[in-house]
Amino acid sequence: MAILKVKRLSKSFGGLKAVDSIDLDVEEETITGLIGPNGSGKTTLFNMISGVIPRDSGEIWFRGERIDGLKPFEIYARGIVRSFQIPRLFWKLTVLDNMLLAARGFNGESLVGAIFKRGGWILEEKRLVDKALDILDLLGLSDSAFKPTYQLSGGQMKLLEMGRALMADPKLLLLDEPTAGVNPKLAYSIFGKIEEVRRAYGTTFFVIEHRVETLFSYANWVYVMSNGSLIYGGKPSGVISDSRVQKAYLGDIHAA
Amino acid sequence: MSDPSIFVMHIAFRIGVYGIAALSLNIEYGYTGLSNFGKAAFLMMGAYTAAIAVENGLHPVIAIVLSIVVAGFIGLSASLFALKFREDYLAITMLAFAEISRLILRNFDDSVRALTKLITGVEGYTNIFGGVHGKVVRSFVSIPGDYRLYNIVQLTLVYGLLASSYVFVRLLSDSPYGRVLRAIREDELASQTLGKKTWVYKMQIIGLGSALAGLAGALNAQFEGYISPESFQPHLTFAIWMMVILGGVGNNLGVLLGATLVESIEAIALFVKSFFGYLPFDPVNIQWIFVGASIIAIIAFKPRGLLEERPIKTPAVEVARIGYTKG
Numbered sequence: 001m002a003i004l005k006v007k008r009l010s011k012s013f014g015g016l017k018a019v020d021s022i023d024l025d026v027e028e029e030t031i032t033g034l035i036g037p038n039g040s041g042k043t044t045l046f047n048m049i050s051g052v053i054p055r056d057s058g059e060i061w062f063r064g065e066r067i068d069g070l071k072p073f074e075i076y077a078r079g080i081v082r083s084f085q086i087p088r089l090f091w092k093l094t095v096l097d098n099m100l101l102a103a104r105g106f107n108g109e110s111l112v113g114a115i116f117k118r119g120g121w122i123l124e125e126k127r128l129v130d131k132a133l134d135i136l137d138l139l140g141l142s143d144s145a146f147k148p149t150y151q152l153s154g155g156q157m158k159l160l161e162m163g164r165a166l167m168a169d170p171k172l173l174l175l176d177e178p179t180a181g182v183n184p185k186l187a188y189s190i191f192g193k194i195e196e197v198r199r200a201y202g203t204t205f206f207v208i209e210h211r212v213e214t215l216f217s218y219a220n221w222v223y224v225m226s227n228g229s230l231i232y233g234g235k236p237s238g239v240i241s242d243s244r245v246q247k248a249y250l251g252d253i254h255a256a
Numbered sequence: 257m258s259d260p261s262i263f264v265m266h267i268a269f270r271i272g273v274y275g276i277a278a279l280s281l282n283i284e285y286g287y288t289g290l291s292n293f294g295k296a297a298f299l300m301m302g303a304y305t306a307a308i309a310v311e312n313g314l315h316p317v318i319a320i321v322l323s324i325v326v327a328g329f330i331g332l333s334a335s336l337f338a339l340k341f342r343e344d345y346l347a348i349t350m351l352a353f354a355e356i357s358r359l360i361l362r363n364f365d366d367s368v369r370a371l372t373k374l375i376t377g378v379e380g381y382t383n384i385f386g387g388v389h390g391k392v393v394r395s396f397v398s399i400p401g402d403y404r405l406y407n408i409v410q411l412t413l414v415y416g417l418l419a420s421s422y423v424f425v426r427l428l429s430d431s432p433y434g435r436v437l438r439a440i441r442e443d444e445l446a447s448q449t450l451g452k453k454t455w456v457y458k459m460q461i462i463g464l465g466s467a468l469a470g471l472a473g474a475l476n477a478q479f480e481g482y483i484s485p486e487s488f489q490p491h492l493t494f495a496i497w498m499m500v501i502l503g504g505v506g507n508n509l510g511v512l513l514g515a516t517l518v519e520s521i522e523a524i525a526l527f528v529k530s531f532f533g534y535l536p537f538d539p540v541n542i543q544w545i546f547v548g549a550s551i552i553a554i555i556a557f558k559p560r561g562l563l564e565e566r567p568i569k570t571p572a573v574e575v576a577r578i579g580y581t582k583g
Contacts, residue, residue, distance in 0.1 A: 108432030
């Protein structure tokens with residue numbers, strides 16, 4: 001069953017059609033990949049799904065409910081959590097604080113709760129700290145739990161963004177280039193973690209990725225975008241032989 | 257002043273009052289990243305509210321509560337439009353808001369008088385805010401004859417309220433709520449994608465910060481005994497900013513240290529001025545050179561202030577941290 005349905009979704013910036021009437025489905029509990037040359041509109045699509053920028057036209061459906069036009073926090077409340085291409089972490093806070101911030105429905109985060117219901121949130125936070133440390137352990141970050149976030153390496157920042165998203169028990173996780181700037185070996189291990197999480201929690205992953213070879217060893221389904229349009233949707237095995245994809249990545253070889 | 261202890265007590269009182277004001281800016285700017293350059297306006301509103309309240313025979317406790325509520329409420333209303341702007345625009349908007357409020361207060365009575373005459377032809381009489389002439393404020397404390405005891409009671413009042421404000425601000429900043437505030441400061445958009453209604457937090461903080469500033473304004477007004485719109489010009493705002501930047505942005509003890517430093521420099525200048533008689537320069541002007549030089553020194557050598565921000569301490573995190581360092 002499709003957890004996410006995008007119908008004729010469009011977005012223009014001035015005269016540029018960044019996303020041009022896209023239709024796609026993301027099936028539940030899959031790892032669905034989204035690839036395409038730079039500037040093909042992948043991140044714009046993610047920005048619209050997560051509510052960070054408004055769409056021009058079209059519809060976005062999540063678990064049978066229309067979510068286009070909702071605010072980022074409302075989309076988060078429905079179970080979609082995203083990461084950013086360039087990690088957007090809370091740099092001066094510790095790794096553990098970054099994790100705790102993603103927790104859902106934490107009473108200590110309300111003004112009245114923080115001051116007058118201390119007993120309530122102190123217990124709640126104990127449970128959340130344990131959960132956060134478990135996730136950090138899974139991602140191999142537990143040694144850094146009390147470090148300020150700006151001290152992490154690039155790869156660790158990527159992992160922390162994913163960990164922070166996991167802290168929110170997402171139904172659908174939008175990952176924008178989880179392995180950018182990471183060495184190939186670590187890239188495989190990041191995807192290994194994604195697969196582990198998918199099996200353990202039944203999370204659906206929709207992943208923008210340029211490391212095609214890594215993505216294809218894990219993805220169940222792949223979409224390819226070029227110049228704002230969707231040019232391929234199918235099994236990863238069929239991508240390489242598709243003539244439109246070849247043209248998008250390599251140019252028109254016959255024209256030369 | 258024949259009794260030097262009165263001078264010292266006066267300075268101690270001001271440190272207490274501006275300590276409260278600096279704490280209020282610290283929750284806004286230090287934790288949440290909101291550049292409130294309209295701080296003086298909220299001290300002014302607290303001051304005038306308290307003045308009018310005691311003038312009408314209300315009990316000092318009620319006057320204090322009223323100034324907190326009025327300043328907090330106006331802060332909350334101002335944030336409704338001010339928070340739509342980005343950080344730098346927020347600073348300018350609040351600065352303009354403060355100046356407009358000050359000018360309205362200064363011209364309110366005259367304008368009402370003129371309007372009444374224009375409409376009814378009769379010379380009206382209103383004197384709510386006192387216009388340019390300002391307003392005499394009755395003290396919250398009345399102990400005739402014993403000036404030392406009077407000062408001790410005043411100091412107990414201001415330091416009691418400073419301690420309560422400090423505890424309140426600490427409870428707020430060392431909690432999951434305070435963690436969200438810092439997340440908003442670091443990256444507001446990322447906080448929103450993690451489900452935080454960031455504008456609710458920002459409104460609450462401007463409201464609370466303004467309420468605390470109102471308290472500081474009220475305490476100062478009744479101690480000084482006189483207020484006028486001219487006492488609430490932008491340089492008052494800048495002085496509070498200097499306390500926060502000098503002492504340590506995001507560190508509550510730090511901003512109290514900052515308040516102590518800035519006020520002490522002012523005290524030394526006043527002391528030099530009144531005890532050395534004629535000097536070829538005015539020490540009161542020299543004090544700003546001192547404050548300016550220390551700001552430059554701090555930014556060059558200790559950009560995070562004298563006391564740096566520490567990590568958030570909540571019970572569960574502390575337990576985990578201790579477990580981590582032992583393991």
